[in-house]
Amino acid sequence: MAEYHYDVVIIGAGPAGEGAAMNAAKKGKKVAVVEDKKMVGGNCTHWGTIPSKALRHAVKQIIQFNTNPMFREIGEPRWFSFPQVLKSAEKVIAKQVKLRTEFYGRNRVSVYTGKAQFVDEHTLDVMQGVQANTRLTADEFVIATGSSPWRPKSIDFNHPRIYDSDTILNLEHTPRTIIIYGAGVIGCEYASIFSGLGVKVDLIHPGDRLLNFLDDEISDALSYHLRDKGALIRHSEQFSSVEANERHVTMTMVSGKKVKADAFLWAAGRSGNTGGLGLENVGLETNSRGQVDVDGEYRTAVPHVYAIGDVIGWPALASAAYDQGRAAAAIISSPEEFRFVDEVPTGIYTIPEISSVGKNERQLTEEKIPYEVGQAFFKNIARAQITGEGVGMLKILFHRQTLELLGIHCFGDQAAEIVHIGQAIMNQKGEGNTLRYFVNTTFNYPTMAEAYRVAALNGLNRL
Template sequence: MASYDVIIIGSGPGGYVSAIRCAQLGLKTACVEGRDTLGGTCLNVGCIPSKALLHATHMLHEAEHNFADMGLKGKTPSVDWDAMLAYKDKTVGQNTGGIEFLFKKNKVDWLKGWGSIPEAGKVKVGDEVHEAKHIIIATGSEPAPLKGVEVDEETVVTSTGALKLKKIPKSLVVIGGGVIGLELGSVYARLGSEVTVVEYLDAITPGQDAEVARQFQKLLTKQGIKFVLGAAVQGVSVKNKKATVSYKMRKDDAEAEITADTVLLATGRRPFTDGLGLSDLGVALSDRGQIEVDGSYKTNVDGIYAIGDAIKGPMLAHKAEDEGMAVAEMLAGQKPHVNYNVIPGVIYTHPEVGSVGETEETLKKAGRAYKVGKFPFLGNARAKANHAGDGFVKILADKETDRILGAHIIGPMAGDLIHEICVAMEFGAAAEDLARTCHAHPTYSEAVREAALACGDGAIHA
């Protein structure tokens, strides 16, 4: 029996970051992982492989639509699907191998196998039981099921199966208009699939700023993706390797169906805590299966903590990372803090969507007076030169104090640009602070400055 200061169960972004931070702070640390590779869902079958396919297919889109205009002549590339999947797998391998290297560098023990907690202070992995002063649950999430939809990961797939289809489908139905569905739908639309998104609500990307969501849908429609909104899926049947999705329109109960080669179920995710033994331990769970924790990530059982997708809050890898570092620092005697008002969200389609903080809808609901500064990428010289003029930057600031309350970007490099505003918000900056900061020319970031200027006397190039 080995004894540790901390054992983390799960090696996803929350788990592996927490493990490394614990070790850096002098705690004897182990991390439990049952996969053959570290990194959890994100690195193995989520964030990283999907971004590899998004990047590859965006290059294809550029070759098909923009190369000739830039004077790049030649035959349009053909798609070798097996080679593209191999590139994706190579990317995954480089990243997961990198985590294993970091574990060795920081002297984190990898306990290989699936973990359970037979009692407080003990973690069982296989036939071995290890002792720990502190146990951190970082087991992440899994695709949420939908009544009437049976997943086989071949014809009806989750995001996991969508990343390794044997061939590119001629037609794809995506159930769910959230981040995962739109990113993977975008991949296959670029590869030539006829993609239809069926969404229960009347708008895509629930919780997103409504103006951004509308513009986003228009741009995706322009790229060939079809949308059926306000539709409640009743079930999916499979016959002769074809899937038929039946749905009912919420506004009038009209019934319809659509048949496709592949159906992607992307209706969200739920905490994955199976096999941990939480019920026997008496660990409190919410109605949605989330582990209940206090402000220090402690459960109601002494010595057991939880972070990431397993607890309440947005299911984002970087949120889990911040929580993983925070609990590590807390266990080492420090006083960390996670600012949940400044956690960005990104959709990695093209154009990208980046957001942080309040939306117009949440501010109106709260009755808070605010002002809006907007700037279109069509007014940005770099964007025009790069065939990337779609979209805009939108900054929301307090009407009286000018303090930045939120921002929403749809356009080129939105996922990177949003962090300038995150830093500004972390330091309580006003829109004028951003507007008076010199930005290099020509860069996409100038659009952020222009939006900040628009919160005051007005943008220069609009």
């Protein structure tokens, strides 16, 4: 068995692993990454963030084509199959993999393809892959193995009509009807995609409102737009069983109701990828969802073993994972540069998209903070009128006395981009973080960014 020593060995080549590897390598550490897939990029690139967003973009273009009167002169509304639309996502994945593979080469990071398993606290074996029978020893380890859909044993995920958020990308036909169980971020995003393709969606949700961490007004707007596209949303329903035959899938709920459709998508929770890692050989345990506990510096119970990204749970976002990776590498090589990753903006790529940063109205009310609201509706913004994207709004929550920004909530086209202007101002110190910035700054016209000026004036007029 070949044996090699490194300063840092990272398990997983998704955003978290990549962030850690690049930062550690740039700080002069000798770094290796073990990845069990043939290509780097992790779930983010191959099964999650990138393909689903590319898919969503294609669906948005189809909706535009089918609803814009200008295109009516070209021809009748078109019907697009799911596999056709997926092809556009594959091109993006290939570009991302090429780019990310170059990062590892340029920074002299060794990538071992295979499954990692701890032998002891400083030793790791690479099994099953191209570089099987390799033993790596290191001073520090970083677990960045990500997560995968949690699968209840009672559901037959091998059935050709039953999917989870990974396997849905292998869908080879376009169902006329689909049941989506779980209305978290992934469930809501796929409900948007399928209803945008004209598929009748049954969205079944164990909770009492969609994405209850969002501002109530934004959550209500999402419900309205999903229903407007023909989705049926059922709240407070738990699944009892899912049965499938050659023709359809039937889901029975605890309440006794049954729903039937051509396909079924399970989108209820994810588990940390820690099975087979040999964590017991280093004295580490996971919770019931396969996640690893860490402290405020991303250390596990074993001080030289770190964990980052989806495998530690919340917020389980690619954006946060990349920063957590950089932060863990900072602790290892230059502790003065460390920052704990919090205040992460949410970006939810439904149609229309949603993004927010800071507190929502419910939190501020519970904390008895005297806040006021400034709103700008996109239907009144010139740029949105030009692009035909009039759905949505920007909402600024600010302190009544100090005018300090407390929360930015955005719903509509490009929300995930727009929110960053508010985020930048919220992070200024002292006087810089107030509503006055938006009133005293000249914005390009026409732009979506101008919504900040409109919302700020609207808020000041309430005082």
